[in-house]
Amino acid sequence: MPRLSEGVSARVLVVEDHADTADFLSRYARLVGCNVRTASTAAQALETSLEFRPQIVFLDIGLPDMDGWELAKRLRRDLAPTDPVLIAITAYRSEEDRMRSLEAGIDYHLNKPAFRQELMRLLLQLAWKN
Secondary structure, eight states, X not given: OOOGGGTOOOEEEEEXXXXXXXXXXXXHHHHXXXXXXXXXXXXXXXXXXXXXXXXXEEEXXXXXXXXXXXXXXXXXXXXXXXXXXXXXXXXXXSHHHHHHHHHHTOSEEEESSXXXXXXXXXXXXXXXXX
């Protein structure tokens, strides 16, 4: 992933059906210099991702039209050979939920609502990574 200090921002797709959470994630990603698009459904996310080619995807597991685990599998398939970082932002917090995320190809599983500090650290780390 390009360094932000070189003037190239990471492309971030926020897939979240709750407006407040989507707004928070989008604002924070922009604050650290990322280029951000949003989608409130899995269908919108799939369409946007093909054109936008995100490097980082924040995705809610409990979307209205498809669960985030299935969306993750489709993003992995549709965005190949690129390999975006997939980050679940979810209220699904059991060990079984974490295992399903791992099986779906999700790289990080962050729990709502206590994800903010971890999110900030992770986004800075990923956005500035070579």
